[in-house]
Amino acid sequence: MSDRSRSLPDQPNLRYLKIEAKRRLSAGEFPSLHDAQLAIAREHGLSSWAALKATVEAAEARFPALGHVRWVADRFAGADDPGWAAPEGDELRDHFDEHYLSLVPAQKLIGTLRSLAPRLRADLVVSHTTPLAVRAQIADLRVEAAARPDPPHRLATLSVYPLGQRVTDPRTAAPATRSSTGAPARAVRVAEESFAELGLVGLALAGRDRDDETPLWTVVRGWAQLDRNEPLHADHRFPAYGVSKLVTSTAVLRLVAEGRVDLDGPANAHLRTLRLDDGGVTVRELLTHTGGVVSPDERFADAIIDPVAPLGHTVSCDNRRGSLVPSDGGYAVLGQLIADVTGAPYPEAAAALVLEPTGMVGSWFPVRWPENDAIGGHLLSGDGSFVGAPRQVCTLPAAGGLWSTAPDLVRFGLAWSSLLPDELVREALRPQVAQPSGASVGLGWLINEAKDLYGHPGTGPGAAASLTIRLGTGAVTAVCTNRQVPIEPVNARLIRTAG
Template structure:
């Protein structure tokens, strides 16, 4: 399912580098089981995931399960390992809203203001934002009009509601699709306000427990609220995968669900059986699942679900990205459900687990799946080469400061400024990277400098060292020019 974000740099060599592969565990042996296991190992090795779990479901139950590798504490990944599923959570938030819609307690086309007294924006068009607009990501709020990751983080959905009042609108409500977590913070807050119970309690009572998702919960903020049995995820740098805590972020309603592969499979079965759980419990009224997964017109987003119109027909699913974990779910026309959770974040030359979900879907349908090229390591090695070259050139410039000053010291100040000011470019690039990468990779998503260090330590190291080296060049040359001017004045005297 080709609905993932594009990689920022095309600096890569399409080679496969064989690396040591940890033993797999918890693998089913039904039809295509060996091919699925091999695809999981291949993806994990090529993309730098220490651990990945995959579940394949049919409407009558789990068909395949495969787990690869270990978590940050060295424990084997298994089908009962608890992990975050990031924005896959939006499918659950949308289901909670649709339960209230089906009960007649929420009107999809009523203004969000009717349910959220603490949400009022200055733009008069804010009164036109409906509940449907929140669930279809068409409210007019974007990450560029409310930078939800860069701003101070709320601690509760009530605080997130108040923070959303600072938003501006990039378009009229309903006019344009723009993905932002803020819409689902507000949707979850509607569930709280209408139901009268905390959002997590509502999900536990109305979705998790009835669906048999007994090891699933939702949290407010990372990493503080993570359950004790959830290990840190990983980032990727130069072929290494160090474990790190997730950055501090508010995630409830948008990407706060913590679950297991088994529980996520139970959620897929609810979708595949028209809202009915594996034990026969009805979670959503008949027809609501189809309504949630059917977008209006050519929109890429339905009610909490992403829709990709490929050459073989539309596919429905949702990706999930933390900075230390990624996840994907996919529902195919052939009736399969695919769930993938990996314990490493998105990065350069790694578009997340969506690629693996698509490959698993192809295998489940009996189609061949080509091996993945190992371009993530090569991308970082190229960046490492640029970083080393930057260090060498920077040291060379500093060592030759004296000769530069003698050669240019008597020139007019404006010519000296013209030579030195371009060396501010790496610093400008450094502080522009959050916007540039958010625009190039996420279509306008918000990201902070710290979070970019999780996204690509190699890229950030190169740009940071380039900025420092060039700033040092400016400072040392200016000081050299000053000493040259003093000596020239003394000679003249």
């Protein structure tokens, strides 16, 4: 038996220790699995395998999010075996929060994880963990997860997405990085590291730190459109998707400040073109995704013909009113409310109320995928090469139709509060509804007081965007890319040292 002494890592992995015992048995170091396990236990200063197992389980209890992620990897690693049995509802609920399972139905979750089975058999390499959050890699997959703050700390979010190692497209080799005067070195590092890690075509970063005298800076890397070999520059426009909701919420609050909209009154009191079938739903409930408004199934098309058509003239509400359920339909209704109150189509009203006064000169709501100074969306094919994403736009402009540049998103983040009275700014940033992850929803904004941040992400066909602002200092960063990947972790890294 070995007489080497080892210490357990901060987050020990029982699965790894079991595999190590079997490996050393197969290598002929020990006559039996029991002997191999006993040797490993003693190498870690413990008298038996049972004692080692108890020690590891106690350590894992200190990191519940990591424990749940390891359960996912272990449970689904053999899912491609014909005899594998899928977990049923109670087993899933031991590891996933009920709200998460309401957003990601069990069959969809199981199907997605089952498709990853061969890769889940690799070692889970943890790059960062706290008791309630995990960032890790397994095979060529990035894993991001967060657990609820209340016991038993089930997972409230789980993202699993491919890293850049899968990219074999020679057109993305040796991308150029261009930065403006004053761009911090940390932003260039984030751009270069993230580009390779996520496997991107193009990446645009922009920001401004705490000092008001500091100019807005930009960093761009890669290509706007691969099929045209077009380099990305800071003025290229991206679909901002969910970030559009911030323009809508700010426009609504401007109308509230002018006394033209009652924040806590029924939305139907201001609607003329369409109606909610629940007449009691308030404007505040639409802003906080608690109105129970049903979203249309089809939200993307080649062109926007009629912004009311996807909703119908009577918009359905379900029995989830009062609960937080993200609703593009609710924000589409707010867009029509803005149009009905101002007498102008939503794109024109939003431009007058928000885009123009915040200096967002490169932003607008196109009716189809734009041609000039606009990115092309990209998808990664199975062989590691990029293909063009469908050139479709969101048919609900107020929920996801904004096209913008990374600098324009920063301009919005810097100036939006100047459009509103102080009391409405405070109300917009007051946590109104708690999220399972521990963050909150304000009036349009997603707020994480523990991290001193607020903002909003957006993702859709072929692209993603993220806007983040520090609550304490007002520092703003924005990230845009022309591949549909979770981009918020890039922005989190970018703003971590800002302002």
